[in-house]
Amino acid sequence: MEPTLKNKPLKSWSPDERITAVKTIFNTITPHYDLLNRIMSGRRDVAWRRFAVKRLPTDAARVLDVATGTGDLAIEIACQRPQTEVFGADFVEKMMRVAQEKTAQKNFLQRIHYVAADATRLPFSDNEFDSATIAFGLRNIPDRLAAIREISRVIKPSGKLIVLEMTFPENLRLRRFFTWYLNRMIPLLGGVISGNPKAYRYLPDSIQDFLSPAELSRLFDVAGLHSVKTFPLTFGLTYLHEGVIP
Numbered sequence: 001m002e003p004t005l006k007n008k009p010l011k012s013w014s015p016d017e018r019i020t021a022v023k024t025i026f027n028t029i030t031p032h033y034d035l036l037n038r039i040m041s042g043r044r045d046v047a048w049r050r051f052a053v054k055r056l057p058t059d060a061a062r063v064l065d066v067a068t069g070t071g072d073l074a075i076e077i078a079c080q081r082p083q084t085e086v087f088g089a090d091f092v093e094k095m096m097r098v099a100q101e102k103t104a105q106k107n108f109l110q111r112i113h114y115v116a117a118d119a120t121r122l123p124f125s126d127n128e129f130d131s132a133t134i135a136f137g138l139r140n141i142p143d144r145l146a147a148i149r150e151i152s153r154v155i156k157p158s159g160k161l162i163v164l165e166m167t168f169p170e171n172l173r174l175r176r177f178f179t180w181y182l183n184r185m186i187p188l189l190g191g192v193i194s195g196n197p198k199a200y201r202y203l204p205d206s207i208q209d210f211l212s213p214a215e216l217s218r219l220f221d222v223a224g225l226h227s228v229k230t231f232p233l234t235f236g237l238t239y240l241h242e243g244v245i246p
């Protein structure tokens with residue numbers, strides 16, 4: 001497993017190396033994932049997911065949450081939308097076992113279903129969902145356009161695709177602070193709490209390697225989505241992108 005977390009720049013990893021590394025990382029950090037999210041984002045991640053759910057159409061009866069991980073967004077959807085049935089999909093089953101436990105504690109097992117699946121090959125028919133979300137997952141997928149197309153395939157016409165993703169802030173001062181925080185503090189905190197500094201080296205690298213908000217909007221256009229909108233959250237540390245299926 002270890003050779004996949006190579007000491008070479010993320011940009012030079014092949015797609016297969018990256019996919020293997022992502023699986024290794026999320027299999028390794030599962031027990032600490034939620035706690036570290038809260039600490040590292042100062043609990044902003046909770047507010048970002050809440051906002052994402054507010055952007056879902058109010059009449060969405062079936063929603064798919066791709067790269068659902070430990071289920072925080074799937075559970076937030078179930079909390080805010082008592083009539084909605086939610087499907088969570090992820091290719092790391094260990095993460096979804098935590099999601100399942102949290103879902104049981106909230107008494108949502110009847111309304112949230114977890115399915116092992118790769119975002120680029122979803123085991124669902126065309127137009128099965130009213131809308132879909134993916135939070136902090138897209139940057140881990142080497143072929144982002146393929147993932148956007150595949151998720152769009154399973155959404156009905158007029159349904160929405162919502163992507164939450166961390167980005168580099170445009171403000172120069174914030175950018176400097178964020179660069180320091182990402183490159184110094186996150187591997188340190190992540191290393192101390194999870195005992196796996198390499199995994200938390202990947203996180204800042206993957207954020208810095210990700211598309212700008214404008215580039216991601218263009219991918220939405222290329223995938224054929226319309227009414228594309230973007231919302232900067234917390235000074236642009238995270239962006240929400242949404243688009244409507246034609």
Ligand SMILES: C[S@@+](CC[C@H](N)C(=O)[O-])C[C@H]1O[C@@H](n2cnc3c(N)ncnc32)[C@H](O)[C@@H]1O
Nearest residue numbers: 026067068069090091092118119135136137140
């Ligand atoms: C940073 S976590 C985000 C989890 C969750 N959405 C949240 O808001 O906390 C990224 C998740 O994406 C999953 N993932 C990455 N690539 C994937 C792919 N190609 N197909 C399915 N899941 C994927 C990982 O297994 C991991 O659980």
